Amino acid sequence: MTEIDDIDRAILASLSRDARQSAGAVGKQLGMSQPATWRRIRRLQDAGVFAGRRVDLDAEKLGFGVTVFLGVKLATKGRVSLEDFERAVTAIPEVQTVQHVLGLYDYRLRVVARDLSDFERVLRRRIMTLPGVGNVEANVLLSEERLPGPIAMC
Amino acid sequence: MVIDWAALGYSVEVSLRFTLDKTQSTAFDDFQAAARKIPEVIAIQTFLGVVDVRLSVVARDMGHYQRLYRDQILVLPHIAELEALMHVATIKSAESLPI
Numbered sequence: 001m002t003e004i005d006d007i008d009r010a011i012l013a014s015l016s017r018d019a020r021q022s023a024g025a026v027g028k029q030l031g032m033s034q035p036a037t038w039r040r041i042r043r044l045q046d047a048g049v050f051a052g053r054r055v056d057l058d059a060e061k062l063g064f065g066v067t068v069f070l071g072v073k074l075a076t077k078g079r080v081s082l083e084d085f086e087r088a089v090t091a092i093p094e095v096q097t098v099q100h101v102l103g104l105y106d107y108r109l110r111v112v113a114r115d116l117s118d119f120e121r122v123l124r125r126r127i128m129t130l131p132g133v134g135n136v137e138a139n140v141l142l143s144e145e146r147l148p149g150p151i152a153m154c
Numbered sequence: 155m156v157i158d159w160a161a162l163g164y165s166v167e168v169s170l171r172f173t174l175d176k177t178q179s180t181a182f183d184d185f186q187a188a189a190r191k192i193p194e195v196i197a198i199q200t201f202l203g204v205v206d207v208r209l210s211v212v213a214r215d216m217g218h219y220q221r222l223y224r225d226q227i228l229v230l231p232h233i234a235e236l237e238a239l240m241h242v243a244t245i246k247s248a249e250s251l252p253i
Contacts, residue, residue, distance in 0.1 A: 004162065012157060019155035051158035057251060064251055069201070069208075071239075086245050093252035101169065103239035108169065112251060139203030145186075149157065149196040149212060150164070 004044070007032070009151045011040055012049070016148055019053045064112045066119050067141040070127065071105035075134030084131040094122045105137070159196070164212040166219050167241040170227060171205045173234045181232040182207070192226045 004012075007030065014026050027037030044050065059067065074081060089098055089109065097110040111127075113119035127136065159167065174181045182200065189195050189209055197210040211227070213219035227236075 012155075015155040016157055048161040049158055051156040051161075054156050054249065057249075059251060062251055069199075090246040095246065096249050096251075097247045098245040100242040100245055101239040102242055103169075104237060105239060107245075108239065137204060139201035139205045139208075142200045142202055144200075145190075145198045147190065147196055147198065149159065150193040151157070151162075 004049075008040060008044060011037065012044065012151045013148050015041070015050075016151070059112060063114055065115055066113045067144075068111045068113070068119055069139045069141060070109040070111060071137040071139075072107040072109060072127075072130075072133060073104075073135040074106045074132045076132050081132040085133070088130050092122070092126045094126070159212045163214055164194075166213040166215060168211050168213070168219065169239040169241065170209045170211055171237050171239065172207045172209070172230075173204070173236075174206045175232045175234045176206075178232050184231045185233075188230050192222075194222055194226075 010030050011026055014029055015021065022034075023038035023041055024034040026041070027034050030037070059065075074085060085107070086098070086100075089095055089107070094111050094113060095109050096112055097108075099108040100106070101108050109127075111119070111122060113122055123136075123138070127133065172185070174185055178184070185207060186198055186200075189198055189207075192211075194211050194213060195209050196212055197208075199208045200206065201208065209227075211219075211222065213222055
């Protein structure tokens with residue numbers, strides 16, 4: 001685990017708002033020199049704190065008006081069925097994220113579709129036919145808000 | 155930039171799914187406003203379906219999570235029902251569109 005201080009937190013908060021900023025630009029906001037800021041960003045990068053960059057696509061403008069979260073319970077369990085299910089589910093293009101969870105469901109899927117009838121097609125042809133799939137619960141996403149998390153103190 | 159919370163020592167990630175008491179007309183707004191004030195909440199989503207609101211929460215360990223759950227989550231306004239899913243692994247995370 002990486003120990004970080006308040007300056008690191010401020011750098012993370014700034015970069016998580018906009019990842020395209022240069023070290024100089026981030027430093028300016030915090031009253032720090034470009035090289036000092038760069039060294040800190042580099043250190044955070046080396047520690048694996050950045051999982052990647054994300055371009056926020058406007059799914060609706062691209063014709064994907066519906067996002068649905070599915071809670072999937074497997075009907076049969078065992079090592080083989082988990083692997084089969086995971087392999088098949090990750091291959092579906094409409095499935096954006098797959099999370100293995102503990103609780104009421106085994107997996108949580110984020111699915112995008114053009115509209116509700118397109119979603120029905122994905123659900124019937126692709127999801128319900130997955131190997132080992134049991135109970136499926138669907139919730140249609142109405143709004144989504146990403147927060148900076150426990151780094152935002154400034 | 156997407157932050158790897160585990161690399162910062164936040165090894166626990168939990169999905170909290172809420173149904174709210176919808177007899178209160180301000181339930182959603184009150185709930186969301188209060189949830190935004192909890193630093194460990196990294197996302198708020200609202201739904202049409204069985205679940206009304208989902209919060210993604212990160213914590214350093216189970217002890218931290220338990221304190222967070224008792225002191226900050228359970229006191230959120232208008233909760234009718236609440237259930238938790240603990241993240242074990244992310245199998246796929248490609249927020250690309252099938253264009």
